[in-house]
Amino acid sequence: MNYTGWIIINGSIATDKFIDYATMIEEAAAKQKMKTICLKNDAVLTLLCPKNGTVSPIPNHNKLPDFAFFIDKDIYLARQLEQLGVRVFNSSLAIEISDDKIYTYQMLMRNQLPIPETVIAPKKYHADNLPSDYIQEIINHFGFPLIVKEAYGSFGEQVHLIDNQQSLTDIISNIGERPFVFQRYIEESRGRDIRVQVVGDKAITAVERQNEVDFRANVTNGGKMLPFPLNENTEKLAVAAAKAIGADFAGVDLLFGQDSELLICEINANAHIRNLYECTGVNAADYMITYIKKELSR
Incomplete structure (x- = not known):
């Protein structure tokens, strides 16, 4: 069967990096005789109507695809497509948890997977500081340095070493x-971590990211990548982490x-794959499309 798919990127940040990711998926799909088109989320109309709710490209009102591949975090669009019967990779829930x-940490704890010791800050409705006795309790518990990490953010920009x-x-x-x-704060991992790419039940490749000038290992912050040899324990942990949030990849x-x-630091439901390919020679897009085709054929 020749499946059709939409590749969704965000119209407000449709940079070369995101377009390149979409192109890699398009090319991998074409190799397996699957027709895909790349759509910005602001180029589709999401209509909520009890009798005729739908999602359609602007201006062409084409029929819905067999699947949607999200290089975005627009969970409302993803959820709408799911409600209309479109298989979304990753699911709206997986995107929501990952974002x-x-x-994410709550789901990892629920599955008894190892994470850095973490305290959730109390929800605030104003920009006031937390009570001094609460802050002192945090200091007593963690000491310095410690990490403050915002719930939402990318490329390590909302992670602070205090x-x-x-x-x-x-x-x-x-x-x-x-x-x-x-x-x-995990001193042993200062400026270094492992990125494992998971597809379905398998870790297909991994890299070690190293940064000599920043406590964060992100390549965006000046880090570099080296191939990292996978072993059974690393693969098992990475796959379990992806499954804990319900991610296909x-x-x-x-x-x-x-x-x-x-320790599991983060799970990225729409991690970019170009650097991974350039470092390891493994094209995750091919594995993803093979997985999607297998899932759709069920």
């Missing part, structure tokens, strides 16, 4: 009403803990 680091009480008070004030967590970031223990 919210607090939700060295003293004044900096802690300042960053809490700057975050304001946005949700965030306090987290134990994901980039799972692992930290180096004490005594060679690995």
